[in-house]
Amino acid sequence: MSLFYYTFIPIVIAFIAYFLNKKIKLSLAILNSVVFAYLFYQISRLYNQWNIPHETISYYMFDREIQLIFQLTPLSWLFIFMTTGAGLLIAIFTIKSQQEYVLRSSFHLNFAILIGSILGVVLAGDFLTLFIFWEIMTWSSFFLISSGEKKAAQKASYRYIILSTIGAYLMVTALFIIYNQIHTFGYNQVAAHLSGLPITESIILIIMLAIPFIIKAGVFPFHVWVNGAHSNAPKEFSPFLSGLMLKVGIYGVILLLYFVPLYNILKESVNYRGLPIFNYILAIFGCITVITGTILAIRQEDVKRLVAFSSISQMGYIIMALAISTPLGFTGGLLHLMNHMIFKTTIFLSIAAVIYRTKTTKMSEMGGLIFKMPVTFTAYLIAIIALAGIPPTNGFISKWVIYQALIDKGYIFLSVAAFFGSIGSFMYVFKPLSTIFLGQLKPEHENIKEVPFLMQLPMFVLMALILLFGILPGLQMNLINQISQLLNIQPVGFTLYSITGAFGKWNSLVIFSLFVGGFLLAFIIFISAKKSKQVGLMDTYTSGEYMDDPEAYHYAYQYFRPFDRVFDSFAARSLTVIYDTFAQNIVKLGNLFRKSIVTGNGQTYAFYMVLFIVILAFAGWII
Amino acid sequence: MVNLILIIALPLLAAFLIPLFNYINKKLPSIVVFLTTAINLLIIILNYNQIILEPVIIELGNWQAPFAINIYVGTLELISITVISIISLIIAFYNLNHSNFSSESKFHTLYSIIIAGIYGIVMTGDIFNLFVFIEITTVAAYGLTTFNKDKGYEAAIKYIIIGSISSVFLLMAIGFTYSAVGSLNMAVIAAASNLINPGLVRIISLLFFVGIAFEAGILPLSIWVPDVHSIAPSAVSSTLSGLVFLAGITALIKIFFNLFADPSLYVFLMIIGAISLIIGELIAYQQDDIKRMLAYSSIAQMSLVLTIISVGTKYAISGGLFQLFNHAILKTLLFLTAGLMIKYAGSRNISDFGGIAKKIPLIAVGFSVGSLGILGVPFFNGFVSKIMIVNGSLNAGEYILTFLVLFATVIEMAYYLKVIQTIFFGKISINPHKIVKSYVPIIVLITVVFLLGIYPELITKPLNQATGELLSRSDYISNVLGGM
Missing domain, CATH: 1.20.5 (Single alpha-helices involved in coiled-coils or other helix-helix interfaces)
Incomplete structure (x- = not known):
């Protein structure tokens, strides 16, 4: 199948299905799932066929035909594989979860267009093709965010599109400044041209090219759209927004930093601690992103906002790792990118499942769902273990590699930020766990059931992936080393279950056995211990008084208040x-x-x- | 080949016969208008292949060029009249079902006259004839404005005041030109423009600019536009915004590229256009009334076209022209759909359109296609023209202009998206005021939007040719005067 079709099949099918949907309910969700499954199958067969020739489509624009180039590289394969995979899981999830959702058909139409356009962005072989699909991606995701059920969705999507468009216009301006000199948009030619320019000029152009990607990745100082968009988007779209849309921004950063080897261009510019100043500033921005995201995530009362800020902070890790331009950094960045997509999708899906049943996103309005929704709970638990970076999950391995990369080069400040973010993540991921799933069941949630099987299925798949990649990171490393080869980066040594870092080797099989042993031990102690006692929810506070606003006295409300107080002035600014x-x-x-x-x-x-x-x-x- | 003069003559003839037809059958006038516009399109299609090869010049009364009034149809005029004929046909089709005014036959008479005037402005090769056609168009437009009884008169009075002052300036310009050159033929004036006192040329060009720009949507001359466009029936608004502006800009281009090609004046046009663009967009953002918003958006778009064309390079001109034609198509779509939404909701306030898309999906989709086209989303027709504009202005080294254009687009996005969000995702607050139905015009316009977005070569190839013709004045002169 021609590469071109990968982007157009979802778009065309989306429109057909949209009209079908008027007649048959749910046909869109099912058709989308089938189409994504087919694409996923086709894409998985493309693995290792890196010598597929470029494909071009001509588009008559100024006074000549412009060739839109599509090409397949290991890097783009990784992204199209992830995109269709996540799209498939979410499409399956939506079959059941959107029964009462009014804007269902527009959701699916835009979702399929979005998938197609992301495939276009990553398969693009030149900047113009990338820009075209980039715009379509922005627009379709704008409509998706707008179709959120909350009133604030409109304002959030508004902020998102305005910021994205400003970025896109900076990019298009830079592209056409370059185009007018070299009359082509090809990656390699643009790179060659940039390296030939005077250094200030090329830095300005590079910044203009980079800003749209940085905006999409949600990196400081352009992270302002992320939390609004994530928390107000339809519950099924938030996983994709966080899991993949942010990553497409990272794809652009990789494209600029490595594929168009900025490092070589910028080597002669001002260097700071062995890094070109652009990279160093990017790393610092990444580091600020980690800190900001973490501090703000801890403060949130709304579970989706909390996870959104957590996404911001995790993006900071990836940017930091990629910006320091070492083989370990690159590997760690890509590993974290894949792993973050997996566990963040899981978190958002489990939260979507909770919202589906409880119809609220306020943590203080929930509690004790652990026995009512055990599968959702398990999915959330495993995902947050991965997010906090605890073995034997995949999140640990990628964070480990990033730490190695940071410490190896001696970036103390960055490493401290990374550790801060990691510890902070313990705090913020524990908050929903203890307030949604643990604690005591609300009386109105007495009759809640576990979500239907079609909604559980994606969670099961993702849980399995978290553990699989936690034990066998070699599966990911295989692909990452192929990407490194493509981008002329020295590969990092690995076996199926171990990675060689700067200060030694990580053997996940041993660790996994240890942890399984530990869990078993804890489980045995739990079984043999005495049963816990049930206590009424509000008993401790009320003392028989009448209460106006019981939510404010719920233990979930202002969970980490002492910690928040320290950062109050920071958060206000x-x-x-x-x-x-x-x-x-x-x-x-x-x-x-x-x-x-x-x-x-x-x-x-x-x-x-x-x-x-x-x-x-x-x-x-x-x- | 069919004589091209027919496309001006037929609507005029129809206009005078319509009272007669009305006497026979009340339904007949709208059908007659529809038929004449259809025949016009047919005539243009029949002539298309010949005109694209070389410009066609028709001399009235078989007198040679300097003496007779002539009609000049080069590639630019050809594209303009093609777009005009398609859009007027669509609007005429729309009028078949939607013009339920008490004085219907008068409406169709005036509509026919305005169409004839628009064709005339675009095709004429004689400056006094240009004046006549501008007057025909404007006078018909005054009348058409008043068809919504309540506030129509006030808007029309403003329009008349500004229109008559402008026509005085235009007449002065023509008078000065005639006294200097001794001819009213554009080619003769063009040939002689180097011989006239340069100071006089600048005075004349300023008077021409003021006289025509009021019909071309440039602030502050076109400050009447929002009042008129918001009050007039939507078929009239789309004609005024899509076609009259198109004709006005075409006339300006002829004056400033064919007649007096003085590059030092382009800077003024560029600055006026840029200021008008930004102010237009900023005021459009403030509007709650959807038709006023669209009207200010038209002003901004026309200013964009003017400012880009006055960059004066090949790429910039073809980008600006493409934007001009795109705007004609898109604004027709926008005004028609907005008019239908207004009828349905019984209000012109954007906030009253909440969730209207559930009730009248096709119309809402039509409106959003129009908006996304104007904003330049890929595979909509506006995308290619936006890219061409950016390319053209950067190619000429106009970095500040590029910045202003893109900044204006961001503001534009802000207000169009407000409407789209309201009609699609707003809270449903509609109790249908009047049931509306219109499929064919909207579907046809949407198809055209995507056709031009996916196959831009349909229009960019002729446009490049037109730009080439615009930039070679000597060819124009020798074409008309036969190497005199």
Whole structure:
């Protein structure tokens, strides 16, 4: 199958299914699942066929035909595989979960277009193709976020699209500045041209090219869209948004840093601690992202917002690892990228399952669901173990490699941030665990059941993947080393169950056996211990008083208050405010124009005409 | 080959016969208008292949060029009249079902006249004839504005005030030109423009600019536009915004590229256009009334076209022209769908359209296709023109202009998306005021949008040819005057 079809099949099928959906309910979700499954199968067969020739489509634009190039590399294979995989799992999840959702058909239409466009972005062989599909991706995801059920979804998606578009326009400007000199958009030619330019000029162009990717990846200082978009998007789309959309931004960063080897271009620029200044600043931004994301995640009362901020902080890890441009850093970044996609999708899906049953996202309105929804609980538990970076899950391995890379090069500040983020993640992932699943069951949730099997299935698959890659990271390393080879990076040594770091080897099989032993031991102690006693939910606080707002007294409310208090002043100084003020000032300017110019009075308008002529005449048209 | 003069003559003839037809059958006038627009499209299609090879010049009364009024149809004019004929046909089709005014036959008479005027502005090769056609168009537009009884008169009065002041300037320009050159033929003036006193040329060009730009959507001359467009029936709004602006810009291009090709003036046009663009977008953002919003958006788009074309290079001009034609198609779609939504909801406020897409999906989709086209989403027609504009302005080294254009697009996005979000995802708050149905015009326009988005060569190839013709004045002169 031609590469071109991978992007167009989902888009075309989406429209057909959209019209079908009017007749048969659910046909869209099922058809999407089937299409994604087919694509997934086809893509998995593409593995190792890296010598598929480029494909081109001509698009007549200025006064010539422009070739849109599609190509397959190990890197793009990784992304298309992940995209269709995640798309398939989420499509299966939605078959059951969207029974009562009104905007179902528009959700699926846009979701399929989104999948197609992401495939286009990563299969693109030149910047123009990338830009075209990048725009489609932005738009379809905008519609997806807007179709969230909460009222704030509209504002969130608005912020998202405006920020994304500004980024895209910076990119298109840079691209056409380059195009006008070399008349091609090809990656290699652009790279060659950039390395030939004076250093300041090329740095400006590189920054313009990089900003859209950094915005999509949700890295400081452009992370302001992430939490609103994630928390307000439809519950089924949040997993994809966090699991994959953010990663497409990372794909762009990889493209710039390694594929268009910026490192070589920037080597001659100002260096700081052995890194080009651009890379170093990017790493610092990554590090700030980790800290900001972590601190803000701990404060949240809304579970989806919490996980959204956690995504921001995890993106910081990946950017940090990629920016330091060492083989270990690259490997760690890519490993964390895959692993984060797996465990963050799991977390969001399990939360979607909880929302599906409880219809709320406030943590203080839930509790004690562990016995009601055991599968969801297990999925969440395993995923947060991975997120916190505890063996034997995949999250540990990737974080381990990143630490190795950071410490190896002696970046103390970055390493401290990474450790801070890791410890912080213990705090924020534990909060939903203890407040949603543990604690006591709310009376209104007495009749809740586990979600239907079709919704459990994706969670099972993802749980299995978390453990599989936690034990056998060699499966991922195999592909990563092929990517490293493609990008001329020295490969990192590995076997099926061990990775060679800077300071030694990690053998996950041994660790896995140890942990299994530990779990068994703990389980035996748990079984043999005395049963715990049930206590009423509000008993400790009320003392018989009447309460206006019981939620505020729930133990989940302001869970980590002492910790939050330390960072209160930090959290108040929000970047969002700066962006909003800027936008408001533009709106005010418009209002000023409207009030002063558009008087609605015929005489004034006639006066404008005369004034206009006089001004023009004296401004140099005549005199 | 069929004589191209027919495409001006037929609507005029129809206009005068319509009262007669109305006497026979009340339904007949709209059918007659539809038929004339269809015949016009047919005539243009029949002539297309010949005109694309070389420009066609028709001299009235068989007098040679300097003496008679002539009609000049080069590639630019050909594309313009093709777009005009397609859009006027679609609007005429729309009018078959939707013009339920008490004085229906008058409406169709005026509509026929305005179409004839628009064709005339685009095709004429004579500046006094240009003035006449502009007057025909404007006067018909005054009348068409008043068909919504309540506020129509106030808007029309404003329109008349500004229109008549402008026409005075236009007439002055023509007078000056005639006294300097001794001819009203555009080619003769073009040939002689180097010989006239350069100071006089600048005065004349300023007067021409003011006289025509009021019909081309440039602030502050076109400040009447929102009042008129928001009050007029939606078929009229789309004609005014899509076609009259197109004709106005085409006339400006002719004046500033064929007649007086003085590159030092382009800077002024660029600055006026850029300021008008930003102000137009900023004010459009403020509007709650959907038709006023669209009207300000039209102003901004026309200013964009003017500012890009006045960059004056090949790439920039073809990008600007493409945007001009895209805008004509998209604004027709937008005004028609907005009009239907207004009828359905019984209100012109955007906030009253919440969730309207559930009730009238095709119309809502039509509106969003139009908006996304204007915003330049890939595979919509606006994408290619936006890319061409960016390429053109960067190619000429106009970095600040590129920044302003893209900044304006971001503001534009902000207000179009407000509408799209409301109609698709807003809370349903509609109690249908009036049931509306319209499939064919919307589907046809959507098809055109995607056709041009996926196969832009349909229009960019002729456009490149048109740009080439615009930039070689001597060819134009020798074509008309026969190597005189």
